[in-house]
Amino acid sequence: MNFESIVSNVRNIIDLNDEEVHGFTSFIEAKKFNRKEFILMANAICHYQTYVVKGCMKISYVDLDGNENVVKFAVEDWWVYDLQSFITQTPARYSIQAIEASETFQLSKINYELLHQKIPKFEKFSRIMFQNSYIQLQNRITQNLSATAEEKYQHFQEKYPGLELRIPQKEIAAYLGITPVFLSIIRKKRTPGSFIKLL
Amino acid sequence: MNFESIVSNVRNIIDLNDEEVHGFTSFIEAKKFNRKEFILMANAICHYQTYVVKGCMKISYVDLDGNENVVKFAVEDWWVYDLQSFITQTPARYSIQAIEASETFQLSKINYELLHQKIPKFEKFSRIMFQNSYIQLQNRITQNLSATAEEKYQHFQEKYPGLELRIPQKEIAAYLGITPVFLSIIRKKRTPGSFIKLL
DNA sequence: CGTCTATTTGAATGTACTCAAAAGCGGTGG
């Protein structure tokens, strides 16, 4: 099992000696998901924090009109979970689903508590994770209030470089809050006839 | 000084005996603000958590196009502060301004730390405040992604009952992410000619 | 190869914005 990426992800936030690294890795479990497999379904309890080693997930909900809205994508080196459900162990508002076949590490709620008891400095890690989630949400709000669909698409590309080549367009449309049809039009507009111009 | 409302606000989340109530109230300061006065300006450090006893505040930012976007209103019994700036003591992304003449209680960052040392159960209070802020943000995102301006206005009315009668319409428009002109049209449409129909 | 889903294209429609002008409203000073 290769813990390299997840350990360095944690070490970006808190220092860990070798013993602590071993303590941490003994609490996490490797798990693979197939394309389209659900990690969490809405209204279930979120039992895991999931770290994506390889692949892509989406966290989303279906609104009253039946439209799916994607809150965020989680690609390599991202964490994903329904924060509220995980912390309070109440039914999740969101579902989490693999868009690509994915490899993950998961930290269960039980091990999460044990980890904090055993290595108290993970309090800081969790607090910063929480803060970062909050800041990410804020950024989405500030952008959605003001930006046009085209600007939002550009933000998406900057936030998730290359992801537009990996996943279906309708997932991106659900993230941007626009229809797949309109996203198609935007993308066409953004592709100047670069090839033809060379003739 | 009447601490009744703020103490019951805290007691909705954690139990406090009389001694703890006294400890808490000794850390907070009453402060009044005039209409249009700034509690916090963007790029300054947020030194206070502010609890609104009476009046109305807005927390907002100005985007690149020069448009003001209101993140939330704080009326009676609401807390308002730039969470990120307060916790990390870094420059604020948002500014906070009184819309009505307002009476508040403020908890400074320094007293916030002392309070947590002296009465550790305030850890829980802060954690829940944080969670609630997070959930509020989530709700805004989920609504903004899917709802039309008219639906958003309805949500606003449900979230802040009667507030549309107290504050200028342009503030509401800035909250909804639409122009004041368009909000005027929406409101007209939502007022069926009830009086005339009676004739 | 056939089926199913995703994407593209076009026309018609709806939603929200800009600009400009007029009307309303609150405060201030004479």
Added chain:
DNA sequence: CCACCGCTTTTGAGTACATTCAAATAGACG
């Protein structure tokens, strides 16, 4: 108390942005 000033709200016309619906095309997978 009234007149005036500045700011907010309303109204209308024209425009831009984004959606719906339907049909055609392209891709993915067994």
